[in-house]
Amino acid sequence: MLQSLDLFGFKSFVDRTRFDFDPGITGIVGPNGSGKSNVVDAIKWILGDQSPKSMRGKEMTDVIFNGASGRKSSGFAEATLTFNNENQLLPIESSVVQIGRRIWQNGDSEYLINGTTSRLKDIRNLFLGTGSSAYSIIEQGRVGAILQANPSTRRTVFEEAA
Amino acid sequence: MLQSLDLFGFKSFVDRTRFDFDPGITGIVGPNGSGKSNVVDAIKWILGDQSPKSMRGKEMTDVIFNGASGRKSSGFAEATLTFNNENQLLPIESSVVQIGRRIWQNGDSEYLINGTTSRLKDIRNLFLGTGSSAYSIIEQGRVGAILQANPSTRRTVFEEAA
Amino acid sequence: SQRLFRESFATIQTHFKEMFRKLFGGGESDIILEDHADVLDCAIDIVARPPGKELRSLSLLSGGEKTLTAVALVMAIFKSNPSPFCVLDEVDAALDDANIERYTSLLTEFAETTQFIMITHRKRTMTVADVIYGVTMEQPGVSKRISVRFEDVSEDGEITPTSPD
Amino acid sequence: SQRLFRESFATIQTHFKEMFRKLFGGGESDIILEDHADVLDCAIDIVARPPGKELRSLSLLSGGEKTLTAVALVMAIFKSNPSPFCVLDEVDAALDDANIERYTSLLTEFAETTQFIMITHRKRTMTVADVIYGVTMEQPGVSKRISVRFEDVSEDGEITPTSPD
């Protein structure tokens, strides 16, 4: 179960910002361009998304806050997802699982599980068999994607569910 | 200036239906699936659109009403756009210009200008220099198209405006 | 393996039919393996017939009908292989208010076992959120999170928070 | 011919900057010929900087910001080479209510010389229509046109016509 999301220097979230999640439905509202989809990007990013295009950027470093309102660019971007793991859904021996990711301006990046440096592979293994983000995140403007998908893309979604 | 649109057997408009247009802004509202975008398809179709895909179908005959609520399929689809041509914007000697198009179940089709059988070429010539539908019709879900268009598609729009 | 895929497919198929009926208040739908002999490679066809309408190709469906069909399929896959959470970014953009009702009812059902993070501009959708966060930019270009109560959202969707964070 | 294209391009460029500022209430934008030596074949780049924000690639813009930028460009081309009419099918889907205000103000300006046919689910957008038609399906699958007055459209966007056709 999702417990919270922390953003720091991630896209328009230059200041450390936390979203706490309760069971049920959490709504996120706000004006155009305020940063709502950036929150979605952060969740995809933490879960191991490797495509800058999926982050709407050209390079992965595009997710680092790069200036606004007199605030200078950040040196790095950081995002952390905290899970309540009491039901042991994630194959880790702790009741709280924190997954973090950082990227620096020079492109260096880091993954963390409960504060320990890990590999992308470890992040992905955590979520195998729990339902992949291939279908648990419906991005803005992309709801019809599964209907228009070419045959092999559509198959991939079904196979991941099998 | 647009004066009216008549539909008969066109997609979900099995019964002869007329929309009159005043100067200014005409709003079209209604529930999902009621037929609003079908009205847009009809306008594109009359102006000479040759792509079944642009009509959201597989073949052009897909625009013929093919049954609902106990109503049998139509034998043909017909749509007519009537223009007030007092400002002589269209290069035709009459103050009212009616452009019609029909298609039959066997695929035969017909274009009419003021009741006279014409060719697609004649329809297209009417609108040369008046602003093409390449940018005067923004289809549902397609407003961002010009931003995502590949370089040659985007160029085409600019060239048509030149 | 063929058998595993067939079983999972059959489950998704059952759920899809159920989700579709809930979202459309009727009608019929199906997913079909194009080639029963080659289930690990063949294409998967989607069939959707809204209530009272004849069966036609998916492409002829309206924008709102396509949204509901896609949501039905995604939720069917979700039900067959649940994820702890689901993120929906403006999925309701093409829906009229009657369909937003059906869409949000379905989410409310799922919400008993699934966490949803739902981004929306539509006031009607906000009504089913248990908690609402606002994201604003007081300083241009700098995002800030604020707590929002449903009463703070005006009829026209603007946020005027009554309590500071 | 090169000169003709350059002139037309310059006109569109001027209009685009003006439309963008109107729709965003500020900010800056531009369209750029990638290769000044080869204007008949080179790519055309679009640049957009919403007010108060730094300049970044178009792709990083939000859904609503992309809609406004696209509308600004389409209307700029339209102004340079007017068509008698313009059809807009749910162009406001991604816009919040403040931006719908700006969008509809721009349409109202154009409406003095251009006829618009505007399909929408958003009540706020309906407020600027001079005439509203409803499309309904009393018999499932059969479309019917009804006249609708703005007062017939309820807060939740449903049509309950008070006068028969």
Ligand SMILES: Nc1ncnc2c1ncn2[C@@H]1O[C@H](COP(=O)(O)OP(=O)(O)OP(=O)(O)O)[C@@H](O)[C@H]1O
């Ligand atoms: N690296 C970055 N640094 C600072 N700001 C950024 C960065 N990347 C993107 N942005 C800004 O984030 C904004 C987009 O935010 P987002 O897509 O989350 O908006 P939104 O709230 O989803 O809006 P909408 O309702 O229109 O979809 C853009 O204005 C963009 O300039």
Ligand SMILES: Nc1ncnc2c1ncn2[C@@H]1O[C@H](COP(=O)(O)OP(=O)(O)OP(=O)(O)O)[C@@H](O)[C@H]1O
């Ligand atoms: N040839 C046809 N005969 C009868 N009905 C058809 C035909 N082609 C399409 N339709 C029906 O028209 C409907 C779609 O209409 P349309 O796309 O105009 O809806 P809409 O009012 O724009 O809805 P939305 O608000 O969801 O975009 C579909 O339900 C489809 O089945």
Ligand SMILES: [Mg+2]
């Ligand atoms: Mg967004």
Ligand SMILES: [Mg+2]
């Ligand atoms: Mg439509």
